Amino acid sequence: MSLSEQQPCVVVTGATGYFGGYFVSALAKHYRVIALARSADKLAALKAQNSEAAQINIDTQVCDLSDLQASRDLMRQLMQTNNIIGLVNNAFPLGKATGFNTPEGALNSINTDMVSQAFCAGALAPLVLIQEFGNALMQRGAAGKIVNISSMYASVSPDPALYEGKTTFNPVSYGMTKAALEYLTKYVASFWGAKGIRCNAIAPGPFPNTEFESENATRDEPFLARLKAKNCNHQVGHPSQLIGALTLLLSDDAEFINGEIIRVDGGWTVR
Numbered sequence: 001m002s003l004s005e006q007q008p009c010v011v012v013t014g015a016t017g018y019f020g021g022y023f024v025s026a027l028a029k030h031y032r033v034i035a036l037a038r039s040a041d042k043l044a045a046l047k048a049q050n051s052e053a054a055q056i057n058i059d060t061q062v063c064d065l066s067d068l069q070a071s072r073d074l075m076r077q078l079m080q081t082n083n084i085i086g087l088v089n090n091a092f093p094l095g096k097a098t099g100f101n102t103p104e105g106a107l108n109s110i111n112t113d114m115v116s117q118a119f120c121a122g123a124l125a126p127l128v129l130i131q132e133f134g135n136a137l138m139q140r141g142a143a144g145k146i147v148n149i150s151s152m153y154a155s156v157s158p159d160p161a162l163y164e165g166k167t168t169f170n171p172v173s174y175g176m177t178k179a180a181l182e183y184l185t186k187y188v189a190s191f192w193g194a195k196g197i198r199c200n201a202i203a204p205g206p207f208p209n210t211e212f213e214s215e216n217a218t219r220d221e222p223f224l225a226r227l228k229a230k231n232c233n234h235q236v237g238h239p240s241q242l243i244g245a246l247t248l249l250l251s252d253d254a255e256f257i258n259g260e261i262i263r264v265d266g267g268w269t270v271r
């Protein structure tokens with residue numbers, strides 16, 4: 001391994017998305033980051049948008065998580081050639097393919113292909129990456145930290161009143177997948193905790209993307225107002241408010257935190 005490959009490194013999936021950009025910039029201050037996403041152009045833009053100093057710490061890899069074998073092969077190869085100590089499973093296809101923002105995604109019409117696609121990239125791919133990450137570390141007797149990005153919708157259903165008069169909403173494929181991801185989090189914590197692999201999740205509340213174009217961006221002011229009004233603190237979140245939980249869970253300060261789901265939701269799930 002070269003000197004840079006020996007540096008402690010964290011793999012972040014969904015690195016080019018709304019959360020991913022903030023995650024990568026924050027983590028590049030402490031670790032080498034390997035940023036994964038489907039689009040090479042967006043990965044290049046992600047690297048360019050960081051300072052020159054941070055860019056040194058950011059490597060990128062194109063990876064479509066719906067191809068499970070290719071994702072497994074990539075993770076295995078990355079584990080062999082880098083000192084990877086952390087894995088952040090953050091990617092999710094928040095678009096029409098999984099039932100978002102299309103009338104077809106409604107409960108009475110969503111098709112099983114949409115649910116399968118959500119489950120594949122959002123739960124099976126994290127399992128595959130976790131297997132390669134954990135197996136490689138355990139072979140070396142090394143410790144590791146996994147952070148899965150879940151959602152408030154793993155534990156509560158969307159409120160239909162939020163979506164009155166809209167044809168866009170959060171489909172059932174999403175919460176089903178996130179509930180599975182939270183279960184996976186606890187299972188990994190249970191079986192691999194004694195081997196030094198910690199696995200936790202962050203369950204963000206409402207963090208509507210109002211900053212850049214994506215399939216899931218929104219500028220629907222009445223909807224944003226409804227989201228805010230429903231939350232305990234009458235606010236929606238910003239990705240910068242997730243960085244504290246993320247860096248804590250990846251750090252040794254969280255040595256005794258394992259199998260935890262940290263809710264960062266302004267209180268959404270308390271009622």
Ligand SMILES: NC(=O)c1ccc[n+]([C@@H]2O[C@H](COP(=O)([O-])OP(=O)(O)OC[C@H]3O[C@@H](n4cnc5c(N)ncnc54)[C@H](OP(=O)(O)O)[C@@H]3O)[C@@H](O)[C@H]2O)c1
Nearest residue numbers: 014016017018019037038039064065090091092093204207
């Ligand atoms: N935003 C919210 O309100 C919110 C709330 C709770 C939880 N979350 C969770 O937080 C995470 C990030 O959300 P976000 O708002 O940042 O989403 P986003 O802006 O839509 O970004 C999604 C990211 O995932 C990648 N991705 C999607 N499908 C992929 C696939 N098949 N293979 C590889 N990469 C894929 C995208 O890369 P490409 O563009 O290259 O395809 C992109 O980098 C997700 O797990 C989401 O469920 C979000």
